[in-house]
Amino acid sequence: MGYNQGMDNHPISAATPVSDELRHWAMEQRSRNVDPEAMLQALLAVGWQTEQAQAALGAVLDTPPNSPAGARPLPGPDLSAARPALPAADRQVQVVVAMEYPPLAVFSQLLSADECTALIAAARPRLARSLTVETHTGGEQVNADRTSEGMFFERGESDLVRQIEGRIAALLRWPVDHGEGLQVLRYGPGAEYKPHYDYFDPREAGTAAMLRRGGQRLATLVMYLNTPEAGGATAFPALGLTVTPQRGNAVFFRYDRPHPNTRSLHGGAPVLAGEKWIATKWLRERTFE
Ligand SMILES: O=C(O)CCC(=O)C(=O)O
Numbered sequence: 001m002g003y004n005q006g007m008d009n010h011p012i013s014a015a016t017p018v019s020d021e022l023r024h025w026a027m028e029q030r031s032r033n034v035d036p037e038a039m040l041q042a043l044l045a046v047g048w049q050t051e052q053a054q055a056a057l058g059a060v061l062d063t064p065p066n067s068p069a070g071a072r073p074l075p076g077p078d079l080s081a082a083r084p085a086l087p088a089a090d091r092q093v094q095v096v097v098a099m100e101y102p103p104l105a106v107f108s109q110l111l112s113a114d115e116c117t118a119l120i121a122a123a124r125p126r127l128a129r130s131l132t133v134e135t136h137t138g139g140e141q142v143n144a145d146r147t148s149e150g151m152f153f154e155r156g157e158s159d160l161v162r163q164i165e166g167r168i169a170a171l172l173r174w175p176v177d178h179g180e181g182l183q184v185l186r187y188g189p190g191a192e193y194k195p196h197y198d199y200f201d202p203r204e205a206g207t208a209a210m211l212r213r214g215g216q217r218l219a220t221l222v223m224y225l226n227t228p229e230a231g232g233a234t235a236f237p238a239l240g241l242t243v244t245p246q247r248g249n250a251v252f253f254r255y256d257r258p259h260p261n262t263r264s265l266h267g268g269a270p271v272l273a274g275e276k277w278i279a280t281k282w283l284r285e286r287t288f289e
């Protein structure tokens, strides 16, 4: 029962008793992107008092009632009907596994072998040692936790990039202009990306500068451009989940708030043999210019 485990990190106030039934219902609604306001109306319709309903939903969703964050329905792939494949502009993408909370899905055949090869070829001459955001200033720095090499494509910079971005936008129901440019990373033998969160930490001074361009990061899509011989899985320590890199596959996960309670901690485990190539698309709250 994933949602029960997940709730371990969401202390429910003693003043707001919440039944397992309500908790399950609200988490399921949230995983379907149902707006909290619509959840509130549904509870009122079956006889709840406004104050109790707001408090119970606030406790379960762990956002204060009526807060802007709690009121914002988030986009994401439509996993509600347990379909084996989802339409994604120019192709169907297979859903291999889906998780309710955090919203997470593994897709197969998102990219063709030719597209993976072409992305690697276009990225290779532009690789540089990966930087991470310098959280104190909003600048960038070389980081020992991230021993990959990487580059960013401009959004829409080539036919290939534009086609892939259109496919991702349709699959994830996330506007193209809310996405950062694709980032390609290459990990050689031994290289890794230690567990981290992709959102900008609100406690860090540099975050305000990052948020001015496109708002928060709300979700990540990691696409595998090759199949490493050994190692290199994407690991989610808080979920006990590892996703094995397979060429053309991808893992999507969403974090509704910039908070560890989203259990979106993840990292790229060390490559043990061969190399690992990925393309990452980060999805923003607003238009990313
Ligand atoms: O290498 C991986 O599997 C994870 C990459 C990652 O965390 C990122 O690009 O933000």
Ligand SMILES: [Fe+2]
Residues within 6 Å of the ligand: 196, 197, 198, 220, 266
């Ligand atoms: Fe990441």
